[in-house]
Amino acid sequence: MKSSTIVLTLGLLMLAIGTVHMSAAQGAARTASSPEDVLPALLTEVRGLRAAMEEMASAGPRVQLALGRVQLQEQRVNNLARRLEEARAHAAEAQREFDAVQQQLQGIEAGVRDPRPDAPPLAQLQAMQRELQRELVRRGENVQRFTNETSAIEADLATEQGRWIDLNQRMEALEQSLVRR
Numbered sequence: 001m002k003s004s005t006i007v008l009t010l011g012l013l014m015l016a017i018g019t020v021h022m023s024a025a026q027g028a029a030r031t032a033s034s035p036e037d038v039l040p041a042l043l044t045e046v047r048g049l050r051a052a053m054e055e056m057a058s059a060g061p062r063v064q065l066a067l068g069r070v071q072l073q074e075q076r077v078n079n080l081a082r083r084l085e086e087a088r089a090h091a092a093e094a095q096r097e098f099d100a101v102q103q104q105l106q107g108i109e110a111g112v113r114d115p116r117p118d119a120p121p122l123a124q125l126q127a128m129q130r131e132l133q134r135e136l137v138r139r140g141e142n143v144q145r146f147t148n149e150t151s152a153i154e155a156d157l158a159t160e161q162g163r164w165i166d167l168n169q170r171m172e173a174l175e176q177s178l179v180r181r
Contacts, residue, residue, distance in 0.1 A: 023081070059178060066167070076163050080153060084153045094142040095143050098139040101136050102136055104132055105129065
């Protein structure tokens with residue numbers, strides 16, 4: 001990511017320098033046409049070069065600022081993407097745990113409905129059933145919490161990606177303005 005940003009910055013600066021160089025070459029060609037217009041033409045050309053250099057000098061910080069913003073936004077997007085991946089993993093794990101407790105509860109409920117001679121006493125099965133029901137509620141709350149967290153991170157990620165797209169469009173517009181010069 002950093003190398004592409006450096007390459008883009010160098011490319012934009014080289015483009016700006018090339019524009020200034022072309023402007024100077026064109027001005028020199030125009031001034032060679034008549035000897036009596038040399039001094040005013042040179043003065044005009046020097047003023048043009050000064051203006052071009054001032055534009056180039058002001059473009060550098062704007063490019064750096066825009067690149068810095070894009071980099072920060074990319075970091076935000078990457079961090080949110082990582083957090084989303086982690087939240088999804090937590091939600092999946094919570095769902096697996098919920099499903100496991102639910103299966104245990106179903107097994108206990110089957111034992112309560114149809115007691116076997118080698119099974120624990122009915123009172124013990126009913127106590128286990130109540131405990132598993134409480135555990136199932138806790139696990140369900142965890143699933144809901146992780147699902148809500150995942151949804152919130154997805155919304156934040158969509159917002160940050162929109163900002164990143166906007167900054168990229170600004171960079172492209174800045175690049176186009178440098179190309180036109």
